[in-house]
Amino acid sequence: MGIVNPAIEEYLGRVAPPSAGVLLEMERLASMRRFPIVGPLVGRLLFLLARATGARAIFECGSGFGYSAHWFAGAVPAGGRVTLTDGSAENCAAARDFLGRAGLLDRCEIKQGDAIEILERSAGPFDIIFCDIDKRDYPRVHPLLRGRLGKGGLFICDNMLWFGKVAGPDQDDDTRGVRELTRLLYADPGLHTTIVPLRDGVSISLRV
Numbered sequence: 001m002g003i004v005n006p007a008i009e010e011y012l013g014r015v016a017p018p019s020a021g022v023l024l025e026m027e028r029l030a031s032m033r034r035f036p037i038v039g040p041l042v043g044r045l046l047f048l049l050a051r052a053t054g055a056r057a058i059f060e061c062g063s064g065f066g067y068s069a070h071w072f073a074g075a076v077p078a079g080g081r082v083t084l085t086d087g088s089a090e091n092c093a094a095a096r097d098f099l100g101r102a103g104l105l106d107r108c109e110i111k112q113g114d115a116i117e118i119l120e121r122s123a124g125p126f127d128i129i130f131c132d133i134d135k136r137d138y139p140r141v142h143p144l145l146r147g148r149l150g151k152g153g154l155f156i157c158d159n160m161l162w163f164g165k166v167a168g169p170d171q172d173d174d175t176r177g178v179r180e181l182t183r184l185l186y187a188d189p190g191l192h193t194t195i196v197p198l199r200d201g202v203s204i205s206l207r208v
């Protein structure tokens with residue numbers, strides 16, 4: 001199930017300025033390989049949230065070949081840092097190439113391995129933690145937020161409506177993972193959470 005009416009989705013894509021340069025190259029690669037990047041609509045939201053909150057330290061769980069990181073890296077001020085994580089060496093190498101050619105590599109750190117284990121080993125605090133790993137693993141990130149997300153920091157998570165499956169009878173591991181993280185986020189008194197029904201659903205949680 002598409003979350004947004006296709007005509008509205010098309011309209012949103014049409015009224016926003018088109019991507020260019022390396023970002024456009026990444027979008028074309030994603031389309032060719034059917035690789036699930038956040039896309040330009042969510043990318044702009046990530047940029048906006050990072051820039052509006054003055055985020056300097058951003059941690060990404062599941063960076064793919066660096067598309068979402070490109071938006072974050074463009075938003076952080078000089079001296080800011082975006083930590084990318086991905087389990088695939090090939091994705092990490094592609095991210096290094098893309099971000100290097102975009103002139104953004106100086107503020108990026110790329111780590112290969114399990115994103116949650118890397119987050120566990122990272123001291124923080126981070127201003128933004130972004131999650132886009134395998135959906136069945138989504139609940140694993142929640143226990144780390146208390147220690148790694150600074151006060152006033154944002155936890156942002158993609159695919160929180162998971163093609164609408166969250167609202168239906170599906171009981172597969174990925175759908176259950178998304179539902180469980182949603183439950184944990186809303187039940188956490190240290191977080192103020194909302195889900196924006198943009199593209200496949202983006203949750204935004206403020207650490208209060």
Ligand SMILES: C[S@@+](CC[C@H](N)C(=O)[O-])C[C@H]1O[C@@H](n2cnc3c(N)ncnc32)[C@H](O)[C@@H]1O
Binds near residue numbers: 068091114
């Ligand atoms: C949806 S893609 C990420 C797309 C990226 N955020 C973007 O929008 O450009 C998910 C990525 O997470 C990686 N991944 C999945 N589970 C992971 C885990 N537990 N640790 C590290 N990487 C993981 C996959 O290799 C894949 O590249």
